Amino acid sequence: MSRLPPKSRETLDDAQRAVWDRIASGARGGVGGPFLALLTSAELCARVEQVGVFIRYECSVPMRLRELAILCIGQHWKAGYEWYAHAPIAAKQGVPEAVIAAIGAGAAEVPFDAEPDRVVANFVREVLRTGQASDATYAAAQKLLGDKGTVELTGLVGYYTLLAFQLNVFQVSPPEGYVLPWA
DSSP states (O other): OOSSOOOOGGGSOHHHHHHHHHHHTSTTOSOOTHHHHHTTSHHHHHHHHHHHHIIIIISSSOHHHHHHHHHHHHHHHTOHHHHHHHHHHHHHTTOOHHHHHHHHHTOSSOOOSSHHHHHHHHHHHHHHHHSSOOHHHHHHHHHHHHHHHHHHHHHHHHHHHHHHHHHHHTTOOOOTTOOOTTO
């Protein structure tokens, strides 16, 4: 991270350490990526992280579809760390490598083999591109996920866009040598 001083638990004030400890002992199991930048504001970090626990681990959108959505967001904003962190999780959730590669390359046509994947990726990409969902795109997402799931998917787009901005503005990058699909 080149725009903010490096952070470790030892360099933090009491409020930052409390947030660090909560993140490290929670579902994430450690503090990294956008949270290293966000810790500069302990209060913002604490609130964002709590929304993230719900969005990433507890919302009604199936995990495979969440991870697919995160890849679309990471690629759209060219958030390298987001891609680095979530492409392996998407693969473990069964998203085919050809789909991951096509999304990473920004391909207009993605070889989806599952209709739910197509619906979610189309929704996310359209919302990112236009800030809206057309009636047809919305109807497909609503049919797949219901009202609650569509609201939560829209929240996921906003949450991971926030993280992408933190990563990009503060230049939080994947490890040296990691090759991004759009590089």
